[in-house]
Amino acid sequence: MISNFYCPGNPTFLNTFDLSYAPPLLYYAYVLIVVIAILFGIYVFVKDKYSLQSLLIFALSVVFSLWIFNMALQWLTVPANFNHFEWQITAFFEIFIPIFPLYFVYVFLNKKDAPFAWKVFFGIIILSVFALLPTKWNMQSFDVENCQSNLGPLLKIIYVFELLCAFLIIYVCAKKFKGTQKGDSLRKQIVLLVAGTSLFLIIFFLSNIFGELTQIYSINLFGPIGMVAFLGLMTYMIVRFKAFNIKLVGAQALVLALFALVGSEFFFATGAVSLTLIGITLITIMIFGQILVRSVKKEVEQKEKIEKMAKEIEKAYEVEKQANKELEKLDKYKNNFLMQVQHDMRNPLSTLMGYADLLLEGSYGKLAKNAKDIITKMQDIIQNKIKDVNNFLDTEQFKMGKGVVALKPGVDISSILEEIISALNPKIQEKGIYLRFERPEEALVITADREKLKAAIFNIADNAVKYTEKGGVAITLKKEKEKVRIEIKDSGIGIPQEKIENIFEGQFERTQLAQKAASGSGVGLYLSGQIIKLHNGKVWAESAGEGKGSIFYIELPILKN
Numbered sequence: 001m002i003s004n005f006y007c008p009g010n011p012t013f014l015n016t017f018d019l020s021y022a023p024p025l026l027y028y029a030y031v032l033i034v035v036i037a038i039l040f041g042i043y044v045f046v047k048d049k050y051s052l053q054s055l056l057i058f059a060l061s062v063v064f065s066l067w068i069f070n071m072a073l074q075w076l077t078v079p080a081n082f083n084h085f086e087w088q089i090t091a092f093f094e095i096f097i098p099i100f101p102l103y104f105v106y107v108f109l110n111k112k113d114a115p116f117a118w119k120v121f122f123g124i125i126i127l128s129v130f131a132l133l134p135t136k137w138n139m140q141s142f143d144v145e146n147c148q149s150n151l152g153p154l155l156k157i158i159y160v161f162e163l164l165c166a167f168l169i170i171y172v173c174a175k176k177f178k179g180t181q182k183g184d185s186l187r188k189q190i191v192l193l194v195a196g197t198s199l200f201l202i203i204f205f206l207s208n209i210f211g212e213l214t215q216i217y218s219i220n221l222f223g224p225i226g227m228v229a230f231l232g233l234m235t236y237m238i239v240r241f242k243a244f245n246i247k248l249v250g251a252q253a254l255v256l257a258l259f260a261l262v263g264s265e266f267f268f269a270t271g272a273v274s275l276t277l278i279g280i281t282l283i284t285i286m287i288f289g290q291i292l293v294r295s296v297k298k299e300v301e302q303k304e305k306i307e308k309m310a311k312e313i314e315k316a317y318e319v320e321k322q323a324n325k326e327l328e329k330l331d332k333y334k335n336n337f338l339m340q341v342q343h344d345m346r347n348p349l350s351t352l353m354g355y356a357d358l359l360l361e362g363s364y365g366k367l368a369k370n371a372k373d374i375i376t377k378m379q380d381i382i383q384n385k386i387k388d389v390n391n392f393l394d395t396e397q398f399k400m401g402k403g404v405v406a407l408k409p410g411v412d413i414s415s416i417l418e419e420i421i422s423a424l425n426p427k428i429q430e431k432g433i434y435l436r437f438e439r440p441e442e443a444l445v446i447t448a449d450r451e452k453l454k455a456a457i458f459n460i461a462d463n464a465v466k467y468t469e470k471g472g473v474a475i476t477l478k479k480e481k482e483k484v485r486i487e488i489k490d491s492g493i494g495i496p497q498e499k500i501e502n503i504f505e506g507q508f509e510r511t512q513l514a515q516k517a518a519s520g521s522g523v524g525l526y527l528s529g530q531i532i533k534l535h536n537g538k539v540w541a542e543s544a545g546e547g548k549g550s551i552f553y554i555e556l557p558i559l560k561n
Contacts, residue, residue: 007077007078007079007080007083007147008021008078008147009021009076009078010078011078011079013076016077016078016079016082017073017076017077017078018076018078019076021075021076023075030068030071030072031072033068033227034064034065034068034069037061037064037065037068037227038061038062038065040057040061041057041058041059041060041061041062041065042058042061044057044058045057045058052107052113053104053107053108056100056103056104056107057104059096059100060096060097060100060101060104063093063096063097063100064097064227066093067090067093067094067096067097070086070089070090070093071090073086074086074087074090080142080144080147083147084142084144084147084149087139087142087149087151088133088134088138088139088149089133090155091129091132091133091138091154091155091158092129092130092133094155094158095125095126095129095158095161096126097162097201097204098158098161098162098164098165098166098201099122099125099126099165101165101169101197101200101201101230102165102168102169102197103118103122104197105169105172105173105193105194105197106118106172108189108193109172109173109176109190109193110176125161129154129158132154135152136152137152137153137154138151138152138154138155139151139152140152151212155208155212156209156212159205159208159209159212162201162204162205162208163201163202163205165201166197166198166201166202166205167198169194169197169198169201170194170198173190173193173194174194176190177190177191196230197230199230200227200230349382349385349386350386352378352382353379353382353383353386356375356378356379356382357379359375360372360375360376405448405449405452405453405531405534405535406449407447407448407449407534407535408447408448408449408450409445409447409559410445410447410559411445411446411447411448411450411453411559412443412444412445413444413445413446413448413477413484413486413556414439414443414444414477416450416453416454416457417437417439417457417475417477417486418437419454420454420457420458420461421435421437421461421475423458424458424461424462424465427462427465428465428472428473431465431468431469433465433468433469433470433471433472433473434471434472434473435465435472435473435474435475436472436473436474436475437474437475437476437477438474438475438476438477438478439476439477440477440478440479442479444477444479444484444558445558445559446484446535446556446557446558446559447535447557447559448535448556449531449534449535452531453531453532453535453556455527455528455531456527456528456529456531456532457486457528457554459524459525459527459528460488460525460528460539460552460554461473461475461488462524463524463525463552464488464489464490464492464550464552465490467490467492467493468490468491468492468493468549469492470491471490471491471492471549472490472491473488473489473490473491474487474488474489474490475487475488475489476489479558480555482557482558483555483556483557483558484555484556484558485553485554485555486553486554486555486556487551487552487553487554488551488552488554489549489550489551489552490549490550490551491549492549492550493546493547494543494544494545494546494547494548494549494550495541495543495545495546495550496543496545496546497543497545500541500542500543503525503541504525504526504528504529504539504540504541505526505529532554532556535556536556536557537554537555537556537557538553538554538555539552539553539554539555540552540553541553
């Protein structure tokens, strides 16, 4: 029986294994790679356990590790029966190595599970290999004395299948690559993916096939090196493109690789000094590796915070952008509403004013004197209400930050004041007060919106007349350097000091004395101030207090020749 025979070697370890029989490269090519592969697979799975692609990486690392473990045992096992069994199950582990990379590539590229037909195909292949393990398709004979197996065609078929899977991966990746646009990060990931998986399978195929053809099985030791390329490129993808939702894997993989590399020295080191140095080196790697990982972790956390803040800022910008669009819509609706209000309120007032004019002209018959007086008072009320509507609409425009003036050069300020005085004369005569106007002989020309500026100055002058019962109002126009100054001085009710600073800001709150003296909304001076500011001018008021009159000052820049 095979159990009565032993392969070449001295079973010094557990009466089964000869650790000195295998070449030193075995510990570097197999032990180191299996440690890195299994740790990498576990790490990916733990960090992203709900992802199918992470599960496939973990499955590949486990199957690959089992395959390496089985191959290592073939070198180290001395009892022939054990060695025979290890050779016989090699094909079973081997068949999974090309299947899992192909499965993984499909899931990674398409972000979904493989079609059911693929799974059926893979299942048929795996079951077929498992069924052929005890047949001559797998192993035709076994040389007990030399522990050499005469393999059947099964493994060679699997080698060809490995090569076919490599080409199929290249085809699938190339097809996906063509469907992406330039600059897409997926393109770079596809290049890394096809390089890692196909390189792994091709190196694996070449080492196996040359080992079989030459019967120099030490060539097989170079096959697992392809896994290093695969793991290295997967690690780069994780760090560079954040694949698998993993962080810090680059630094941790580096530390683990160094630890496994140095640790493998224990398998063939001789002497106490060598073992001591290796132990000290491992401790040093552990300490400095931990420092490195913590440093990288801190850096990654800071980077993530910055990225999170950048995303929040970008999101806030989008919200603000959308809000601005909504505000623009609301602003448009508001403007339309205000225009409609202006139309609906001013038109009937204008109609009433027109009928009043017709009545006074006698178009509907002769009116008694008292009736004419009442209609004249009605006209004053209507005119004031039209003015209030216009003031209201202009105030809303100013509050929305919209200019309502159209500046034009060549406006004679003297003519504007003369028209204002002419308009105020009927009220002056009715109240029995005086209105004086002083002006220089030279023409003072400015840049202005003539009608708006006229309305602004009229509001201030009319305000002075309105609150003056005795004495009168004096308007003075003078030139001061490159400006014109208008002074409107009255002997009216005056303004308290605590209110004078805000008289042109917002809706002015009138004093009780002002409310008794005349009616008004308090928006006229605010509008006048805004219009004058839009003319690059300045307006302010001075008063010695209530009952002591007021002086209003208006300064405007002179038009340069």
